[in-house]
Amino acid sequence: MSLFLPPYAAEPPFAHGQAPRTGVLYCNLGTPDTPTTPDVRRFLAEFLSDPRVVEIPRLIWLVLLYGVVLRVRPAQSAAKYASIWSAEGSPLKVWTERQTRALQAWLTQRKHQVLVRYAMRYGSSSIPSQLDALKAEGATRVLIVPAYPQYSATTTASLWDAVYKWAATVRSIPELRFINHYHDDPHYIAALASRVSHHWLAHGRPDVLVMSFHGVPERTLHLGDPYHCECFKTARLLAEQLGLNASEFKVTFQSRLGRAKWLEPYTEPTLIEMGKAGVKRVDVVCPAFTSDCLETLEEINQEAREAFLHAGGQSFHYIPCLNDDEAWIAALGEITQQHLMGWPTQSLPDPQALAASKAAAHALGAEV
Numbered sequence: 072m073s074l075f076l077p078p079y080a081a082e083p084p085f086a087h088g089q090a091p092r093t094g095v096l097y098c099n100l101g102t103p104d105t106p107t108t109p110d111v112r113r114f115l116a117e118f119l120s121d122p123r124v125v126e127i128p129r130l131i132w133l134v135l136l137y138g139v140v141l142r143v144r145p146a147q148s149a150a151k152y153a154s155i156w157s158a159e160g161s162p163l164k165v166w167t168e169r170q171t172r173a174l175q176a177w178l179t180q181r182k183h184q185v186l187v188r189y190a191m192r193y194g195s196s197s198i199p200s201q202l203d204a205l206k207a208e209g210a211t212r213v214l215i216v217p218a219y220p221q222y223s224a225t226t227t228a229s230l231w232d233a234v235y236k237w238a239a240t241v242r243s244i245p246e247l248r249f250i251n252h253y254h255d256d257p258h259y260i261a262a263l264a265s266r267v268s269h270h271w272l273a274h275g276r277p278d279v280l281v282m283s284f285h286g287v288p289e290r291t292l293h294l295g296d297p298y299h300c301e302c303f304k305t306a307r308l309l310a311e312q313l314g315l316n317a318s319e320f321k322v323t324f325q326s327r328l329g330r331a332k333w334l335e336p337y338t339e340p341t342l343i344e345m346g347k348a349g350v351k352r353v354d355v356v357c358p359a360f361t362s363d364c365l366e367t368l369e370e371i372n373q374e375a376r377e378a379f380l381h382a383g384g385q386s387f388h389y390i391p392c393l394n395d396d397e398a399w400i401a402a403l404g405e406i407t408q409q410h411l412m413g414w415p416t417q418s419l420p421d422p423q424a425l426a427a428s429k430a431a432a433h434a435l436g437a438e439v
């Protein structure tokens with residue numbers, strides 16, 4: 072903060088009589104701009120220096136991050152990104168953009184006058200830039216919708232940090248609302264169940280359905296992070312909806328980083344055990360990810376598949392994430408709509424009528 076200048080950005084002059092506008096900001100993790108080592112390094116540097124993501128003493132971690140991790144990992148991760156990159160770009164970004172457009176259409180169809188945009192916590196389309204853009208479009212209220220169904224301090228709280236940090240620089244702050252989680256929302260569970268049952272209608276059923284959630288360090292569970300419990304609740308509700316008994320599904324945690332203990336059981340070692348134990352077919356679904364991304368398309372559909380088949384398994388089916396599935400867009404719409412309640416998005420005056428009444432008031436010399 073400057074010692075001489077106030078940290079609050081200048082606002083355009085206040086105008087009387089402006090209709091309140093509502094923004095919906097759908098927030099996801101982020102992704103590198105290109106699958107090249109320099110872009111992946113830039114992305115990982117921002118991501119991994121977030122204290123919400125790596126909770127070890129700052130100085131030790133920064134030395135390790137810049138001295139070791141960012142020298143080795145970017146090239147390895149860039150090769151993995153290149154293997155899943157599409158002609159349109161990073162799958163995570165492509166799906167997030169499509170979900171945003173579809174959510175806008177769903178809400179508009181139900182007569183909500185809202186501006187639906189997306190932002191990424193790390194990398195391009197940053198949260199402050201998108202909040203600035205919404206404000207510039209006239210948003211006086213913003214609902215923040217995370218792309219994460221389960222609350223975790225590593226993801227959800229980090230989004231909130233970025234929003235609060237932005238708000239601390241703004242003079243005229245829009246009204247803000249946050250959705251913490253929707254891990255047990257019936258529409259979200261129904262969308263997951265419909266994704267799985269459609270796969271089974273087309274390809275038959277597996278011996279075991281593996282529900283693989285993104286992992287977090289186990290320590291965070293003991294420190295009170297609800298993520299572990301929310302994953303298990305999602306899994307139980309999904310299994311109930313699919314009519315599975317306890318032997319027909321298994322919850323696992325993937326994407327461990329570093330040497331600390333993370334939530335167990337780990338996905339890949341569990342799949343290897345299953346392959347060795349004679350399980351013939353597994354289907355894997357990743358309910359914590361609403362968009363396909365590196366962690367699902369490469370880690371699960373490539374690496375985990377190979378590990379299971381190598382260990383003796385015969386058939387591995389990866390069930391894609393919710394992406395732009397109609398049932399998911401409807402779920403996202405219902406969840407958003409529920410949290411917009413009390414904001415008059417469906418009863419705003421028609422803009423022409425508003426302009427006419429303003430002109431009439433102006434003619435009378437009144438302030439509206």
Ligand SMILES: C=CC1=C(C)c2cc3[nH]c(cc4nc(cc5[nH]c(cc1n2)c(C)c5CCC(=O)O)C(CCC(=O)O)=C4C)c(C)c3C=C
Binds near residue numbers: 225328366
């Ligand atoms: C300490 C490290 C990490 C924690 C904790 C963590 C939690 C976490 N992450 C997601 C969702 C995603 N993570 C993705 C990539 C990714 N995650 C980590 C590390 C941690 N994640 C790294 C280093 C990476 C980068 C890729 C790599 O080098 O392996 C992604 C995919 C991004 C993409 O561009 O496709 C997602 C999505 C959740 C939900 C979560 C905790 C609940």
Ligand SMILES: [Fe+2]
Binds near residue numbers: 285
């Ligand atoms: Fe991650």
Ligand SMILES: [Fe+2]
Binds near residue numbers: 299300303
């Ligand atoms: Fe738990």
